[in-house]
Structure formats: C-alpha cells, structure tokens
Amino acid sequence: MFKLTSKIISMTAFLLLGALTLSACANDAETQAANPEPEATQPAETEPVVTDDATPADIRELEDEQLPLLDGSIFEPLKDAPLTLLQLTPVNQGEELMILHTTMGDVTLRFFPDEAPQAVENFLTHARAGFYDGIIFHRVIPGFMIQGGCPLGTGTGGQSIWGEPFGLEPSLNVRHFRGALAMAHAGGAMGSQFYIVQNTEIDQMFMHEMNEIINSQNMPMGRFENGQRLYVGDVFTEAEARHFMTYGGTPFLDWLWSPQGHTVFGHVVEGMDVVDAIAATETAADRPVEDVIIERISFIYYGG
Numbered sequence: 001m002f003k004l005t006s007k008i009i010s011m012t013a014f015l016l017l018g019a020l021t022l023s024a025c026a027n028d029a030e031t032q033a034a035n036p037e038p039e040a041t042q043p044a045e046t047e048p049v050v051t052d053d054a055t056p057a058d059i060r061e062l063e064d065e066q067l068p069l070l071d072g073s074i075f076e077p078l079k080d081a082p083l084t085l086l087q088l089t090p091v092n093q094g095e096e097l098m099i100l101h102t103t104m105g106d107v108t109l110r111f112f113p114d115e116a117p118q119a120v121e122n123f124l125t126h127a128r129a130g131f132y133d134g135i136i137f138h139r140v141i142p143g144f145m146i147q148g149g150c151p152l153g154t155g156t157g158g159q160s161i162w163g164e165p166f167g168l169e170p171s172l173n174v175r176h177f178r179g180a181l182a183m184a185h186a187g188g189a190m191g192s193q194f195y196i197v198q199n200t201e202i203d204q205m206f207m208h209e210m211n212e213i214i215n216s217q218n219m220p221m222g223r224f225e226n227g228q229r230l231y232v233g234d235v236f237t238e239a240e241a242r243h244f245m246t247y248g249g250t251p252f253l254d255w256l257w258s259p260q261g262h263t264v265f266g267h268v269v270e271g272m273d274v275v276d277a278i279a280a281t282e283t284a285a286d287r288p289v290e291d292v293i294i295e296r297i298s299f300i301y302y303g304g
Contacts, residue, residue, distance in 0.1 A: 088243060092302065098297060101294070112173070143200065149184070213240075
C-alpha cells in the first residue's frame with residue numbers, strides 16, 4: 001500500500017513541476033519496449049483481493065502539509081466535478097456513431113469531443129472527406145492493438161486537417177480500456193494515425209496495481225489550495241480497476257501511469273470481434289500479410 005501511496009504522491013509532484021512529457025513514435029504508438037506484448041487470451045478471471053485494513057490509519061491521517069498541492073494541475077477539474085469514466089457509460093439516444101467498413105467486417109465507434117476536441121474534429125473531418133477510405137491497418141499486434149491511418153501504409157505518413165501536428169489532450173475521464181480508440185503520435189505531435197486497443201488482459205504487474213487501487217480508495221493523494229483533499233478513489237475508481245482486470249486493456253499507455261501517455265478520443269461500441277479478427281491475421285514484421293483495408297466510412301445515429 002505504501003508503494004502505491006509513494007507512487008501517486010511522486011506522480012502528482014512530478015505533474016506540478018511541469019515535467020510530464022507525453023511522447024512516443026508514430027511507428028511505436030504502443031510503447032512496446034515499456035510493456036512486453038502478451039499473447040491474446042480469454043478475459044482475465046483473477047478476483048481482486050480486498051482487505052479490511054487497506055488504508056492504514058497513518059496514511060489516512062496525513063497532515064495537509066504532507067500532501068502535494070494540486071492547484072494548477074490536471075486534477076483541478078475534480079474540485080468542481082467528479083470523475084466520469086465515459087467509456088463505461090451507455091451510448092446516448094441520438095448520439096452519432098461512425099462505422100468503419102473494413103475488409104474483415106464493421107467496427108462501430110463513439111466519440112468523446114469534450115475530452116479530446118481536436119482529436120475528434122481531426123478524425124471526423126478526415127473521415128467525412130474520405131481520407132481514410134482505402135487505407136490499411138499497417139501495424140497489427142495480437143494481444144495489444146491494431147493501428148491505421150497512414151496514407152502511405154508504412155506508419156511514416158499522414159497529417160492533421162490543419163496541415164500541421166496538434167498536441168496531446170490528456171483527460172481524466174477516458175482510459176485505455178480494451179476497445180479504446182486513441183491517437184498515435186511522435187514526440188507529442190499528432191496527425192492522422194490512430195489505433196484501437198485489442199488486449200484482452202492486463203499483465204500481472206497491473207493486476208497487482210489494480211488490486212491496490214481497489215484497496216486504497218480512501219487514501220489521500222493530494223490537496224487543493226481551498227483545503228479540499230483528493231483521494232485515490234477520485235482519480236482511480238474501483239469500477240475502472242475491475243474493468244481492466246475483467247476485460248483487459250493497456251493502462252500503461254494512460255498518462256496517469258506513464259510519461260508516454262496517449263490521447264483517447266473514442267471507443268468501440270460494436271465490432272470487437274472484428275478487431276480481434278484483424279489482430280489475429282497473419283503478419284510479417286507486424287504488418288498483415290494480406291492487407292486489411294478500411295473500404296469506406298459511414299455514420300448513424302444511435303436509436304437505442
């Protein structure tokens with residue numbers, strides 16, 4: 001438990017110093033070196049271990065001056081509004097959805113424009129203009145993700161609708177759950193490349209971390225200038241931990257866990273079987289031997 005406390009306090013202090021840099025290569029959006037790729041398996045069935053003394057009294061009773069000051073940090077919105085993990089909320093009646101019609105089937109996506117307005121505008125504008133029509137998934141790693149959006153089919157091309165890269169959009173309300181839609185980037189600069197998280201399980205290290213989160217919901221991790229405290233459960237919810245443990249994902253790509261975070265801007269609502277089929281296709285050097293193509297894109301409104 002002290003390990004988690006020191007990790008969270010160190011992380012918040014690091015953020016306050018402005019030292020957090022979110023970066024990765026567009027050809028390596030998955031940050032493979034930081035997390036060896038497991039083989040695709042069935043969803044994890046490990047049950048969390050909850051203890052009665054998960055938050056020791058000496059941790060709960062920390063004095064305010066012992067906690068990092070969070071004003072001006074990315075946690076500041078939590079002073080006024082609680083965390084809402086949007087991917088765990090139902091699709092709204094009348095919400096516009098996108099369908100990727102691929103050579104292996106259809107994948108339906110929803111978007112979160114309030115969390116990543118530039119990424120969503122860029123992606124939707126490209127899609128409506130036909131930019132992604134005919135583009136392949138150029139990088140496919142089973143048990144990890146599928147990546148596309150490069151007009152050259154090499155992972156080295158593509159640009160934003162503005163003709164120049166745009167920056168990362170970290171958000172507390174979206175995570176790299178299985179099915180997350182996120183932007184690939186090079187050194188924090190994003191263009192047109194994207195990926196969909198396919199991983200069906202998290203590794204044992206993150207199983208342990210998620211158990212600690214479940215056991216530490218009432219642990220203080222910082223304070224605001226107005227005296228309001230922020231607790232582990234305000235940032236890392238039990239529902240999030242259980243979702244990662246049950247369905248999988250790549251939490252190591254979330255900026256809360258790594259300085260190499262990525263912008264999540266949407267999520268698959270139907271067609272994960274197609275994502276799994278694409279991930280399972282034969283590859284050479286992570287590129288499908290037989291091209292998997294986005295043939296066209298259409299839009300629908302959710303009718304319930």
